[in-house]
Amino acid sequence: MSNDIRTVVVIGCGVIGMGWAVLFLSQGLKVIITDPAEGAEARFEQYLQDAWPLIAAPEEFDSLSKNYDFVHDVGPRLKEADFVQENGPERVDWKTELFETLDKHTRKGVVIASSSSGLPSSKFVGRCQTDPSRVLIGHPFNPPHLIPLVEVVPHPGTSQTSIQTALGFYRSLGKKPILLRQEIPGFVSNRLQAAINNEAYSLISRGIVSAEDLDAAVTSGPGLRWALTGPIATNALGGGGGPEGFGNRIERLGSAIRGWEEDMLKHRFDWNQESLATLQDQAKKSLQDVDWPNMVAERDAVLLKLLNVKSDAPSMAWIV
Amino acid sequence: MSNDIRTVVVIGCGVIGMGWAVLFLSQGLKVIITDPAEGAEARFEQYLQDAWPLIAAPEEFDSLSKNYDFVHDVGPRLKEADFVQENGPERVDWKTELFETLDKHTRKGVVIASSSSGLPSSKFVGRCQTDPSRVLIGHPFNPPHLIPLVEVVPHPGTSQTSIQTALGFYRSLGKKPILLRQEIPGFVSNRLQAAINNEAYSLISRGIVSAEDLDAAVTSGPGLRWALTGPIATNALGGGGGPEGFGNRIERLGSAIRGWEEDMLKHRFDWNQESLATLQDQAKKSLQDVDWPNMVAERDAVLLKLLNVKSDAPSMAWIV
Numbered sequence: 001m002s003n004d005i006r007t008v009v010v011i012g013c014g015v016i017g018m019g020w021a022v023l024f025l026s027q028g029l030k031v032i033i034t035d036p037a038e039g040a041e042a043r044f045e046q047y048l049q050d051a052w053p054l055i056a057a058p059e060e061f062d063s064l065s066k067n068y069d070f071v072h073d074v075g076p077r078l079k080e081a082d083f084v085q086e087n088g089p090e091r092v093d094w095k096t097e098l099f100e101t102l103d104k105h106t107r108k109g110v111v112i113a114s115s116s117s118g119l120p121s122s123k124f125v126g127r128c129q130t131d132p133s134r135v136l137i138g139h140p141f142n143p144p145h146l147i148p149l150v151e152v153v154p155h156p157g158t159s160q161t162s163i164q165t166a167l168g169f170y171r172s173l174g175k176k177p178i179l180l181r182q183e184i185p186g187f188v189s190n191r192l193q194a195a196i197n198n199e200a201y202s203l204i205s206r207g208i209v210s211a212e213d214l215d216a217a218v219t220s221g222p223g224l225r226w227a228l229t230g231p232i233a234t235n236a237l238g239g240g241g242g243p244e245g246f247g248n249r250i251e252r253l254g255s256a257i258r259g260w261e262e263d264m265l266k267h268r269f270d271w272n273q274e275s276l277a278t279l280q281d282q283a284k285k286s287l288q289d290v291d292w293p294n295m296v297a298e299r300d301a302v303l304l305k306l307l308n309v310k311s312d313a314p315s316m317a318w319i320v
Numbered sequence: 321m322s323n324d325i326r327t328v329v330v331i332g333c334g335v336i337g338m339g340w341a342v343l344f345l346s347q348g349l350k351v352i353i354t355d356p357a358e359g360a361e362a363r364f365e366q367y368l369q370d371a372w373p374l375i376a377a378p379e380e381f382d383s384l385s386k387n388y389d390f391v392h393d394v395g396p397r398l399k400e401a402d403f404v405q406e407n408g409p410e411r412v413d414w415k416t417e418l419f420e421t422l423d424k425h426t427r428k429g430v431v432i433a434s435s436s437s438g439l440p441s442s443k444f445v446g447r448c449q450t451d452p453s454r455v456l457i458g459h460p461f462n463p464p465h466l467i468p469l470v471e472v473v474p475h476p477g478t479s480q481t482s483i484q485t486a487l488g489f490y491r492s493l494g495k496k497p498i499l500l501r502q503e504i505p506g507f508v509s510n511r512l513q514a515a516i517n518n519e520a521y522s523l524i525s526r527g528i529v530s531a532e533d534l535d536a537a538v539t540s541g542p543g544l545r546w547a548l549t550g551p552i553a554t555n556a557l558g559g560g561g562g563p564e565g566f567g568n569r570i571e572r573l574g575s576a577i578r579g580w581e582e583d584m585l586k587h588r589f590d591w592n593q594e595s596l597a598t599l600q601d602q603a604k605k606s607l608q609d610v611d612w613p614n615m616v617a618e619r620d621a622v623l624l625k626l627l628n629v630k631s632d633a634p635s636m637a638w639i640v
Contacts, residue, residue, distance in 0.1 A: 118576055141541045142558070149541030176540035178533035186580030188529055188537045192516050193551075194580045199515040200551040209508055213498035215550025217508045220496035221461045221469030223550065224626065226543030228619050230535025231513075231520040232603050233610075237619075238462075241612045246603040250596070256438055258591060260506030260514045271578060276570070283552050283566040290553075292561045294635035299548050299557075302629050302636070306544065309625045315614035316622070 005082040005169055006030060009074060009106075011098065012087035013040050016115050018047045019144030020085050021068065026056035026145070027173050030067050032081070034074040041070040054304060055145050078105035083169060084112040085138065095124035099135060103128035111162050111169070113138035117190060120183035122155035133159040138166055138177075139187055146303060148176035151187045192231075201269035205278045211286035227306060228316065325402040325489050326350060329394060329426075331418065332407035333360050336435050338367045339464030340405050341388065346376035346465070347493050350387050352401070354394040361390040374624060375465050398425035403489060404432040405458065415444035419455060423448035431482050431489070433458035437510060440503035442475035453479040458486055458497075459507055466623060468496035471507045512551075521589035525599045531606035547626060548636065 006029060010021045013035035021044065024031045033044065052061055071077055078084075084102055088094060095114065102112050103125075112135050114121055125132040137153035144150075150170045154163050163179065170177040180187060186194060196218075204211050225234050232246060239249030269275060310316065326349060330341045333355035341364065344351045353364065372381055391397055398404075404422055408414060415434065419441075422432050432455045434441055445452040457473035470490045474483050483499065490497040500507060506514060516538075524531050545554050552566060559569030589595060630636065 147541060147544060149537060151537070176536050178529060178536050180529055182528050184523075184528060185583045186576075188523060188534065189541045191519055191523070191580055191584055192538065193542050194577050195515040195519040195584065196512050197551050197555065197577075198581060199511050203504075203508060203511070204552070208502050208504055209498060209500055211552045214508065215552050216496050216498050217469060217471070218512065218546050218550040219548060220498075221467060221509045222513050223543070223546030223548075224467060224623060226538050227547035227626065228539060228543075228622055230538040230543065231517050232524070232531045232535050232606060235517065236603065236607050237616070241616065243604045243607045243610075246607065247600045250600065254591070256506075257514050257517075260511055261518060263505045264511055264515065271574070280567045280570065283556065284563045286552060287556050287563045287566065290563075291635045296557070296561065298633040298635045302548055302633050303544060305629045306547065306626055309622050309629070313618040313622050315611045315618045 005172075007032065007080050007082050009078060009081040009084045010034070010087065011074065011084065011102075012089075013037075013044050013070075014087060015142065016140060016144055017085075017087035018044050019051070019142070019146075020087065020115070020140065022048055022051045023055065023145040023173060024085075025065050025067055026052070026060075028064055028067075031069075032074065032077050033068055033070045034072070035070075036072075044070065051143075051145055054300065075101070075105060078102065079107060081106050081110055083110060085115060086113065087115040090116060090118045092119060092123050095119065096127055099124050100127035100129070103130045103132065103135070109161075110134060111136065111165050113166055115140055115144075117187070120153060120155060121158070122183060125155060125157070133157050134162045136162055136166055137187070138170065140175075141189065146300065146307075148174070148307070149189060150175045150177040151180060151189060152177050153180040153183055153187055155183060198269045199264055201275070201279050202264070202267050204282050205269060205275040206267065207278075211279075211282040215286065228310070325492075327352065327400050327402050329398060329401040329404045330354070330407065331394065331404065331422075332409075333357075333364050333390075334407060335462065336460060336464055337405075337407035338364055339371070339462070339466075340407065340435070340460065342368055342371045343375065343465040343493060344405075345385050345387055346372070346380070348384055348387075351389075352394065352397045353388055353390045354392070355390075356392075364390065371463075371465055374620065395421070395425060398422065399427060401426050401430055403430060405435060406433065407435040410436060410438045412439060412443050415439065416447055419444050420447035420449070423450045423452065423455070429481075430454060431456065431485050433486055435460055435464075437507070440473060440475060441478070442503055445475060445477070453477055454482045456482055456486055457507070458490065460495075461509065466620065466627075468494070468627070469509060470495045470497040471500060471509060472497050473500040473503055473507055475503060518589045519584055521595070521599050522584070522587050524602050525589060525595040526587065527598075531602040535606065548630070 008024045008029050008031050010017050010031055010033045013033050021031050021033055048065055114137050116137055117139050121135050121137050125135045136158045139151040141147035141149045152166050167177045200214050203209050204214055235249050236245035239245035328344045328349050328351050330337050330351055330353045333353050341351050341353055368385055434457050436457055437459050441455050441457050445455045456478045459471040461467035461469045472486050487497045520534050523529050524534055555569050556565035559565035
């Protein structure tokens with residue numbers, strides 16, 4: 001099915017929708033976009049010009065980048081869709097109504113994916129009368145045209161065919177989709193981030209380290225490794241490598257790790273007003289001298305170089 | 321003081337000690353190394369040849385890399401030390417005895433740093449009779465010659481002068497030292513890793529994702545960002561950037577995050593035999609087809625390129 005996807009409907013063209021649309025266009029797809037916000041179309045035109053050179057050849061700009069229609073009323077165009085990517089507000093009532101419409105007017109078998117990071121699709125398929133089994137979450141990572149990760153999260157009634165179509169389609173775009181076998185709050189990547197953030201907030205608000213040093217502890221340490229090998233492979237390398245390396249590390253360090261975890265549990269960041277005030281004060285202090293526009297531009301440039309360097313490392317292909 | 325450091329004594333020449341010694345030599349320092357293990361000197365010679373091209377100019381190999389003495393009895397050489405980096409076994413009795421000797425025979429004001437990741441120095445300074453205030457932890461990240469992070473952890477009696485000397489010395493080697501203001505179990509980087517690992521172990525052992533997809537969720541998602549911006553700066557960017565970005569994100573997402581955290585707490589990885597067996601089985605399955613020697617070589621190559629790319633991004637200097 002993913003080979004047959006030629007036209008994608010993008011619902012909602014904020015930061016996430018714009019990123020998806022640019023990616024789809026750069027891959028030669030036809031895109032039909034809708035967003036009711038004032039000025040949305042002009043913003044997208046500007047975004048397209050800025051983002052294009054990051055992910056596609058400049059000489060393809062004329063041939064590919066114009067292959068979209070920005071429409072006011074998407075209803076009559078839904079029949080053209082081979083795939084739908086929804087990026088609207090995170091409101092159950094709004095999404096329920098929208099998905100009823102999408103389900104009613106798209107062709108049979110067309111997958112309808114939501115970029116939602118907060119709402120599992122079981123919450124808003126209740127009024128899909130034609131075929132709720134083609135609805136799922138395809139949660140990208142910001143910005144969607146640069147970061148490869150897409151979390152595919154089926155609801156209990158999503159069909160295997162729809163799951164495979166979505167995985168195949170995202171892969172065909174050069175993305176790295178992962179499959180969650182079950183809906184859980186925060187999905188995977190937000191939970192992993194919440195885990196590290198909670199400990200970071202705790203250490204800063206307790207005065208153990210400055211916010212600046214906390215950030216450096218990641219960017220100059222484990223963060224460098226997590227860009228290349230995930231937690232499990234990193235653990236296995238720490239245990240001497242090989243498929244037994246993971247178990248070896250657990251055996252050697254397990255009791256020490258459990259000791260750290262106990263202490264961390266005892267000192268969990270508790271979100272009370274005082275801790276929050278200290279944390280925000282420290283964060284502000286650390287970030288006040290940052291040259292934001294230049295830093296963001298450089299971050300994107302370094303990120304692209306990192307992705308290129310990784311794609312040249314064939315033995316790492318399984319983890320890239 | 322850090323400018324006056326010309327000779328470093330390296331106690332213990334396993335993986336960590338070897339990494340430190342290569343780094344010290346590449347920076348033009350004289351190194352006195354001791355390790356009682358059979359074959360340690362030959363292993364170091366080999367390591368030096370393999371690691372040198374990664375961090376130093378080949379044409380400097382002849383002039384700098386030979387500037388070390390591998391000695392059986394370090395006692396008579398301790399007077400020469402301007403700095404001591406200890407990398408021995410993680411045993412309190414062993415370190416207590418060693419640090420008594422180091423304190424007795426090194427010159428006044430010389431900082432004695434331990435690479436210990438598990439033992440805070442308050443546990444083993446008890447018999448230092450000359451000056452325990454120059455003892456601290458200087459915990460590197462493996463491999464020490466490639467990863468910039470060094471965690472400097474004073475004990476309650478460590479002097480400000482010693483702290484500043486250690487921070488300055490590590491910085492002069494191109495490292496990124498961070499300062500912990502207090503001894504805590506696991507220091508900072510191991511706690512942050514334990515936080516993410518616990519959630520990873522839980523998600524895999526519960527069958528929510530495969531180990532392979534869990535790793536991809538990091539290496540293709542947040543791991544790419546953590547190599548460049550730490551948790552606090554990443555949060556601030558997620559909140560729209562600027563020094564107010566961090567607070568904006570907390571305000572917008574705080575209650576969602578607390579919901580994820582509650583669910584994570586409820587499902588914490590509990591280290592019981594059954595969960596551990598499932599986890600290890602899944603890890604093995606994910607890692608069985610990895611070409612380990614090639615993957616490790618490529619990982620190091622990509623890591624070096626990443627560090628080079630980062631060092632060319634001046635606006636990010638504050639977080640690199």
